[in-house]
Amino acid sequence: MANAAQTARAARIDFDPESHIYRVWGLIKPSVTQVLGAIGARVTTDEGSFFRTFFDYSFLPDYSADVAKTRGRWVADLIAYRLKQADKPMRVWSLSERQLEKLATSESYPGILGAAWLPYYDCFERWYCGRRDLKTIFVEKPLYDPGMDCCGSPDWFGTMDGKYTIIDWKTGIASPDTRYQTAAYEMLVSNEWAWLLPNGSRDWEKPPFIHRAALELHNDGTDAKLIMYPVADAANDRGVFLAARRVYQVQVEGLR
Secondary structure, three states: OHHHHHHHEEEEEOEOOOOOOOEEEEEEEEEHHHHOOEEEEEEEEOOOOEEOOOOOOOOOOOOHHHHHHHHHHHHHHHHHHHHHOOOOOOOOOOOOOHHHHHOOOOOOOOOOHHHHHHHHHHHHHHHHHHHOEEEEEEOOOOOOEEEEEEEEOOOEEEEOOOOOEEEEEOOOOOOHHHHHHHHHHHHHHHHHHHOOOOOOOOOOOOOOOOOOEEEEEEEOOOEEEEEEHHHHHHHHHHHHHHHHHHHHHOOOOOOO
């Protein structure tokens, strides 16, 4: 009988980056961010009580919220392009406008030109080139867990200082809820463990602990900030996401 990892591996996952919709064998499945974005907690302030969802952009004007989301996606896409295409540094900040336009319209990198956001990428490049302990296994790979019935695409999975690690890029301050997002990615990666590791790996039968982190990227010339989530919090953070998934089933999918 096929195990869960084999079932997930056999599943056909289609992801539309424009609509951020995942389909598994043609059926729409929720993403990690959609699950967390649909729930939250009641917050009480001096002005009263309101409901705050995870990944809440309500404090921003609509235009600013759209820009923040697009910026994060654009920078993440550019980082993925860099890691997939070249081992040597890609000094995007020093490229000419014509070269940037060519990059932005490349079939390999279907992104819009956001030259004002390039300092975020430059911040990543300085951080990445300053480390010699990073080995990439995959970037932005759509994954599916039939147990959670949920999809997601971790920004980066590989080894850092010899330890398997998931890193989520953030253009600005990492939300406190990123710990639950990375916990969900940890479960997705663990579910497909045997099929994600390079050939010859000795760890495929049972995944060791996967470390989780967020990397804050800045546009003011300051260094990137790596935030590691404590090993001791992993079980709790996974539990929070699984609870969120159950709430999503009831509130959004209408299940009981």
